[in-house]
Amino acid sequence: MPDEAAYTEVTNPGTGEVLGRLPIMTAAEVDAVVANAAAGQDAMAALPAHARAALLLDVAARLEAERDPLAALLAAENGKPIEQTEGEVDAAIRIFRGTAGEATRLFGTQYPLDAVPGLERNLAVTIREPLGVVAAIVPFNYPVELYAHKAAGALAAGNAVVVQPPARCPLSLLRVHELFAEAGAPEFAHQLVTGGVPVSQQLADHPGIAAVTLTGSTVAGREIGRRGGATFKKVLLELGGNDALIVCSDADLDAATDAVVLGRLARGNGQICCAVKRVYVDASVHDAFVESLTAKAAALTVGDQLQRATEVGPLIAESAAEAVEGAVKQLIDDGARLTAGGVRDGAFYTPAVLTDVPADSPALAEEIFGPVAPVARFTDPAEAVALANASPYGLQAAVFTRDVSRAFSIAKRLDVGGVVINGSTALRAENLPFGGTKDTGGHREGYHHTVRDLTREKTMIVMEAFG
Known part of the structure; x- marks a missing residue:
């Protein structure tokens, strides 16, 4: 039996109740998973598109059948309120179904070679192949x-997938993994590796991995990108955000205050990359x-x-709540005034509103991952745009105004991946491209974009096809 050091405990962050144990895989065990995945990839690539689509639809149906217990498990290990985890599982079901359709729409292109003198009788086409x-x-x-975006997209394109669940809340994904076996997925097409940062780095380094897709911090993304570059693998990154909401006169x-409450304080316990993290009024x-x-x-x-009845649960860990507490203290030290909340009790943190926030506060420039709404003033919309763009991140932004021309003018000048007009930045529809600019990573995730990015293009030329 492995010693106790080879496991970590998974706990309810609000109560400390132990929910399970997660093995920390050794480098040799990760190598074995990747080696097996090569056979799984051959099997997935051999499946016709309709069979890949059918597999994803089967998994979606199994997810739907287990929706309630899976959502309860996710809430227990993650800390999000139960109604929100039910919504998350519902989104995953939609993603599997929507991505199944993309498996049958991996279109190639025909190029007119008669554009080149001497090649008029030849035919060129491209096809999409798995990575x-x-x-x-x-x-x-x-x-x-x-997970659903990444795994469903990889499999729809004919790839095998090696999933690393989050160490603090892996149990729901362990159950989803079992559903693939129950659905009859090819052996080794869908596998899990468990552990922390060393496992992530090993995957990025591994020559047997063709692509890494990561949602995480910018620090993690830089390291994974650096390591992946050594073997020229494709690295798809969706990283941090410090989304601004601009409220015009x-x-x-x-509606604007509702957008902050629902898009920051009372959704995901504030732990959302595209949450409203800065408010300029x-x-x-x-x-x-x-x-x-x-x-x-x-x-x-x-x-x-x-x-x-709960609208805000515990953060993922007490250490996460301590980090939020420290960031709020820094804002107050810099001159901000606390008007609501800001009290920590273990992993719980009461939603905080701060006003008179100095625009040049270093804490405002960083991503605060918790239920905190810092509010700063502006006198000219151009000033608000400049403040929003000063962030190193560029995921999403929002603007509230009744003037359509002003809304589009501001939206066009914001250096971000998406702008929501008269709504919260915490909006992600699974069929839309989602991602950002600058330190947010530049990648776009969504039904079509994910599947296409996890394929490569091959050109085939038929000489004298029209001879």
């Missing part, structure tokens, strides 16, 4: 949903906005994530 073995490194905040303030409506936001934040119910 090989894809490593999918999954984050803790939305593990089932983000003519905005619907009730026109000075003429600043005080009214803060008053409304403070009242709504103070009314949120914090507690046991398995109770349906």
Whole structure:
């Protein structure tokens, strides 16, 4: 039997209850998984598109049948309120079904060679082929949903996938993995590796891995990208965000404050890459906005994530709550004023609203991964755009205004991957391209984009095809 050091405990972050144990795989064990994945990839590539689609639809049906117990397990190990984890499992089911359709739409292209003198009678076409073995490194905040994007996309394209679940909340993905065997997936087409950073780095280094897809921090993304580059593997990164919400003088303030509450304080316990993390409000409506936001934040119910009345559960770990507590303290030290929340109890952190936040505070420039809403003033929309663009991140942004021309003008000048007009930045529809600019990584994830990115293009030329 392996010694105790070869395992980590998975606990409920709110209660400390031990939910299971996760083996920490050795380098040799990871090597064996990758070696087996080569056979799994051959089997997946040999499946016709309709069979790959059928496999994903079968898994989706099995997920749907186990939706409630899987959502409860995810809530227990992750800390998100139960109604939100039910929504996450629902999203994963949609992703598997939507991606199944993409398996049958991997179109090639015919190129007119009569554009080149002397090649008029020849035919050129391209086809899409699988890359090989894809490593999918999954984050803790939305593990089932983000896993679904990566794994379903890899398999739809004819690849094998090696999934690394998040160490703190892997149990729901362990169950999903079992569903693939029950659905009759080819042996070794879908495998898991468990452990921490060394396992992620080994996957990025491994010559048997053709592509790595990672959702995580920018620090992690830089390291995975550096390691993956040594073997010229494809590295697909969706990294950090520090999304700005701009509230203009003519905005619907009730809707704007709802966007902050629902898109930051009461969704994912604030642990969302595309959450509203900075709020810039026109000075003429600043005080009214803060008053409304403070009242709504103070009314949120914090507690046991398995109770349906709960709107904000525990963060993923006490250390995560401590980091949020430290960031808020820094903002206050820099001159911000706390108007709501900001109290830590173990892994719980009451949703915090801060006003009079200095725009040059270093803590505002960093991604605070928890239920915190810092609010700063501006006097000119151009100033707000400059403040939003000053971040090293560029995932999403939002603007609230009743002026359509102003909305599009601001949206066009924001250096981000997506802009939501009169809504929260915490919006991700699985059929849309999702990703950002700058330190957010540049990759786009979504039904079509993921599957296409996990293929390669081959050109075939038929000489004298029209002879």
